Amino acid sequence: MVQWSAEIGYKSADFDVLNAIHIAGSKGKGSTAAFVFSILSEYLTDERVSGDQESGLMSKIGLYTSPHLRSVRERIRIRGSQATDFTDTPLDERIFAHYLSDLWVRLGMDDRPVSQSPPFAKFLTLMGLHTFLQEKVDTAVIEVCIGGRYDSTNILRHPSVCAISSLGLEHTDILGPTIEEIAWAKGGIMKKGTPVFTTAQEPGAMAVLEDLARKEGVDLQVVTVHPDLKHIELGLAGCFQRTNASLALAVAAQHLSRMGYKDIPDTKTLMQSPLLEKFRRGLENAQWPGRCETRYCNGARWLLDGAHTMESIEVLGPWVATNMGAQQQARRVLIFNQQTKDAAALLRHLRKTMELAASPWLNGAEPMFHQVIFCSNLLWERNEVPDIERVSMTYSGSSVDDLKLQHQLAACWTEISGGDSAVTVVRTVEEAVRHAANDHGQTICQDEEHINSIVLITGSLHLVGSAMEVLDTNIA
Incomplete structure (x- = not known):
């Protein structure tokens, strides 16, 4: 990924401007990404902290997920207004074709040996990051494809926040047959200086995540279900979505705070206080087709x-x-x-x-x-x-x-x-x-x-x- 990125004109550090939120997990990572995307949408163009030169006003946010349900364009979404419906966020065909063609030429795909070419999923990751940079996205919510440590999305070196949703045995032929090996792979997205949030995990998985956090010097926080979620109707059905929604609350709050937005409580306060109205609306309006x-x-x-x-x-x-x-x-x-x-x-x-x-x-x-x-x-x-x-x-x-x-x-x-x-x-x-x-x-x-x-x-x-x-x- 580093080599291919260089060929299309980027160093890993160039992706830092995306202020990425990087999300791994076995189940619920897509739903968590959708909840975060919806919450952040409520803050598009809102006022940031006055005089904070390091803060960024979000006028455009991106979402990269996999796989797609009906069109590959669903994997790369951009929203520039609270009024934009989720169904209208996939790249339109013209823009998608433009950036696909651009990357195809930059990588010399017509004359490149297959053995040296990025496979389908990695090509789309490159294209998603390239698109977000070219479209000047202020924040990109990035879902890991498979695993984390060796995933194509792990080219992100300085994300704003990382999250690890519920872990379980999946892709064992690639990630390993035990929950500890799965956790080691997923925990590979941890980066020093980047806060990491996770949900309650099996003891073996949690022990691995905690060990990785200590070695990386990372602040790992375990999120519990927010009490207000028992009384609101989430945009995504299923009682289990309360866990994903709670993880999204902590992630979104941490990110907005790092971006310099006003009146965003710290995680501990957030999870024990009545939900902010915009957070509530974000959870209620979230959409994620094909899941419950x-x-x-x-x-x-x-x-x-x-x-x-x-x-x-x-x-x-x-x-x-x-x-x-x-x-x-x-x-x-x-x-x-x-x-x-x-x-x-x-x-x-x-x-x-x-x-x-x-x-x-x-x-x-x-x-x-x-x-x-x-x-x-x-x-x-x-x-x-x-x-x-x-x-x-x-x-x-x-x-x-x-x-x-x-x-x-x-x-x-x-x-x-x-x-x-x-x-x-x-x-x-x-x-x-x-x-x-x-x-x-x-x-x-x-x-x-x-x-x-x-x-x-x-x-x-x-x-x-x-x-x-x-x-x-x-x-x-």
Whole structure:
């Protein structure tokens, strides 16, 4: 990354002007980034401390995240006004194409050997940082891609604040098989002189983070849930989001204070005092598509969440069970896929978690899901070849034409459920959505007053992104 940055004209120190907020973690790092982005948006163009020459007035903020759901442009977002809706923050096609072409030329990609070229994710990190610098972003919220210590985003040497969300076992083939190794990788974003915030962690993980903080000379603070969050409706659904929102509160407050904004309390005071109005609005207005998202369409309530780790499946279960328990008469449907991880283990964990969460209302004679549908991430039924932007998210390195994995998952579900669900295997997400909605014809439902089915779509962010595309066409 240092070499490639030099080739496009930057030293690592050049990124310091972004006043970056660097966020790592196993689960919740994207949600935390979205909460921080929303809180900071409330302060765009607000007055800073008078006479503080080192302070910066935020007139434009950036957000870099991964992966994307529907368009690669979602990974690089810029907001220059409180009035700009989150859906309008991805770079528009013209600006995206301009900076992509600029980097392509600077790196000589047409004549460069593949072995010496930045891979897809690293190229996009370079492009995100380049875009933020060229667009004169005052603060950039940067989500780590994988890990932290050796992640492409760790080229940031002097971020304003760092955060580490909840840790768990994920990407073990890259980061290591133990929670301690995961923590060592994630904790690699710590930098001397930069405050670091984290949430409560497993003892082994916390011990590693504390040791790293001592070695780096870093002030590591553990954030607890803010008491006010029990009484407000967060923009992101799910009780577990209170943890991410609390982490975002501490991070945003520390950053705003470092930037010289007025009347920002220290972390200890902030977490014990009534929420500032702008912080409250930021949490309530936060958006993060495809994570505990609810839609109403075709007579059904669609629950979309890209959970794809054991930990994320575990926190998803109670949210889904609450939705289903509120309308027990509704038909319950699951659409599931996961191409790259141990999909069968995830599926088993989903059922176990759901059974536990739904036990207060689920009759033992009833199935957890009346229908379960397995599909690939391929979007449209009639498009044999996906557009180039979706290739990486649909094939994941191997062909899906024979649906071998989907048939294996169908057999797995039949085994663990005792055959109490109608199980279907289809090729595309379009077909899966049609099957889930086919009892309701073309009836359009925009609210929860006329719900016939509750459909959970989970297991993969790519699956959820494709499902959003289908639902938005309203063709089911």
